Amino acid sequence: MSGWTDLFTVLPLPENWLRALLFVSFGLHMLFALLTVGTTLLGMLFLVYDRFHGLPAERDMRSHLGLRTLLVVLGVAPLLIIQVRYPHAFFTATGLFAYGWLALIPLIIISFLLLDGLRHTERNHHSRLTLTYGIISAALLLTVPAVFTGVLTLMERQEAWPVFGASGFGVNGALALHWLLRYLHVIGASCLFGAAFLLLFAKGEEQGKVPRLRNWLFGAVLAQIVIGIPLLFTVAKDMNWAMLWVVTLGAAAAMALLWIMRPGAAWPDAAVPRGLLVLLPLIFVAMLASRQMLQDRAVMPVEEQAVLARKERAAALQPYQQQALQSFSEKLATVYDNGETIYVQACAACHGGGGQGDGPAAVRLMVPAEELSAIRADREYIYGILKDGTPGTAMPYFRHYDREKLDLLLDWLSETFGMFDASPAAGDKHGDRAQAATVWAATCATCHGADGGISDFGRTLRPSPPDFRRFSLTPERAMDVITAGYPGTVMQPFRALPENLRRDLAGMANSFRSPDKKKTQ
């Protein structure tokens, strides 16, 4: 059961099976990768060569679509297996290399589309356009292995991760050298297998290309040996005997291939030497096997360590399983299709279950949450506050609820708190009305405006005062605010004023709201 606490610790297959599957599927993917890159690269080189030597440019790019499509499809399986077999190294490397990794998608799409466009231009004999498309698409295609080798290089070098994480693409010398050689080795292998593919499948009028392809094949094998030796030195410390044997086998096969392909060797006119069909697969399998061994040696310890840490964490978290599922169930049962649910979920934390402004989160606020049950206001005014929030306070905007939800909430506020009822009548005169009007004009109007609307100065405040033409409070609450002030705002306590005057001012504050609107609510 504990495996399900952390899914990374569940393996769909035993490790040995995964390794075998990875080797086979990665091999198939690499085969088509080499063929796609190789035939494209050689095709473009021949195109440029022919053009500058005035030769007719006749090549068959028809195989390209099939090769590259299989390349993409066959890439899915190794990606899948890698993400199960060593996800930690893989996701860390792709995460650190993220922008290069993500750039692969547009790079590949554009390159493929250009190659298709190229076939189209060729058919219509736009030779300059053909050349442009060809060069751009080949260049784009050549960056793809650079990204992949970069990711793999980083994946196999745990010690380089912190540096890479801190300074982005800043790679140190040893890593850069390995990356460069590895990339060149892939390009060399592409030329090798691309040339071999074209040789084996050359037919009809393409037979004229055979000598050229032979030279390329010979050159590519030679280049692979030249690049391979320093590449081997960059990974010397990770090698073991098994790997050394496999590399030696591959190298011996490469030497044999060189001998068969040597310039001046007897070469049957139409057929390709049988030796090629044995040696090429041998070289391919040997090189991929040694690559796999190196990768496993570098990456598996990282993976084992990470899985161990995950298992420890899962065991520590296990006791909280019931609690987590409980809140998940509750959450799924909470549907925001009624005003009460919306209020309880979204408002009550600050405004309190009874609308007293005393919710559990309210204690954190410098500007206290308003007592909703004391508000008597226009529905549209409150809707405006819901829509835009109150800047300068914790009251957020609620446009992440659609209009229907806000209407449900407003309905509920109306039913529960009578929020849109008429403003309470000013009541009996307590003191000298004229005096209250004078105080209002001299003091309150600075922010609240002479007509209860917000003054120009009031508008500059955060939070701004409410618009008393559309908003009022119960007399008790208004009295409280006048007496004690509104903490966190410029509304200061006016305790010093006589009580009767404060009562009159509270009455005044309630008198601005238009009576006909009160009736319609």
Added chain:
Amino acid sequence: MMFPLLQIPGLGNGMTIALDAVPHVVISHGVAIGTISIIVLFQTLAYAGKGEHWARTARTLLNPVVVVVTSIGAITGVGIWVITGALAPEGIGSLIHLFFWPWFIEWGAFTGEVIFLLALYYNWDKLVTIRPGLLVALGWGYVGMGVASAVLISGVLGFMLTPGGWPWAKSFAEAYFNPTFVPQVVLRLAGGLTLGSLFIMTWAAWRFKGWEEERGSVLRLAGGILPVAMLVAAISAYIYFSRVPQTYLTHWKFAVGTSALSQAPHLLPLANAVACLLILAMGLAAFFRRAALCRVLCIPAILFSFALVAEFERVREFVRGPYLLPGYMYANQVLLIEHAAGERTDAPFLPNIRWVSGKVGQTAEMTAGQAIFAANCGMCHSGAKGVNAISTRAAGRPIDGINAIIGMTQGLGPFMPPFTGSEQERLLLADYIYKLANGDAPHREPGAKGKKP
């Protein structure tokens, strides 16, 4: 948070996925399944002796369709995985561990699909004369593989919405054969056929070369398929949406319209109705062989159909709520159980974030705040600017308000995950967000008075 946290600047993570995923859905459903099925149908009609123009039409459409499917369709498909893997490695890694086998078998179907397609592509001209029956069989083989691939992947997609009893029972069968599996498969296939028939009509109206009667028969067939496919899509969509969690579905207008359009209650239903009617009108115009009318209607119909695809995918993503794997992991890759434990113990979360990097000259508090933001909010929110920038969302809120809001995200917006971290980290996060929302005031030189800043 063992893996580096990535936030795509400007676009944001969600929009980056959408830019790749929506074209993929349009192509994989509309072209790879819809259009090619109809092409194979055309070839079958030719084989059945219903006219040579069916074969000609099929052959003409094959090349561009293969190019689009193999160049854009396949790459954007792998692209969804590449992008989500980089953005949410914990989520994708967990899904892959759970669904390795369906995914692996789906890969087999995908490979089979491609092999059939390539076999068609390379051998069409040869087979059409010597073995037309085999050609038709290859075509239906392709369609079968395509449908199998769509069926296999739907279990995984459905799980992310409706995990059935999986969170409790933890069995693979509960997870994979979940309530939205079947309606989603039918919806996607019928939607694909709708799109495919739209594409075929558009092509026939504009580019068909041949007798007007032949064009008319192509239009009539495609126009006959469209309303039926649309009806099936509508019914399956209804069943599908009745099975997804209503907790989040009731927020669909906000999901699609965002806070910019959420206050116009009738806009989206109206736009959807107009879109469906236009597409249906296009189908009827084709059915009655009105090529000229089709030429006019095709542009809005296709644009609206893309918009409907985008809308559906947006809603589907949204109704997952705050979860990446329901009952297991939140959208920000925090495990439900991890959050539950943290809540009890007030444990700090920063030590779990392995990759923390700040800008040069940044205070330690800001670096910590940035990391906490990336881990908690960064999956959906951009920072200072970009799509769904937190600086806009928190504008006008004082720091105490931000701190309070962080503590109640789940209730405030039920599609938001809760904050995971200690009280002190919550303050650091509030401070960080406050500073993002309230950047330094523009400084004006004393001499530059009167000039625009």
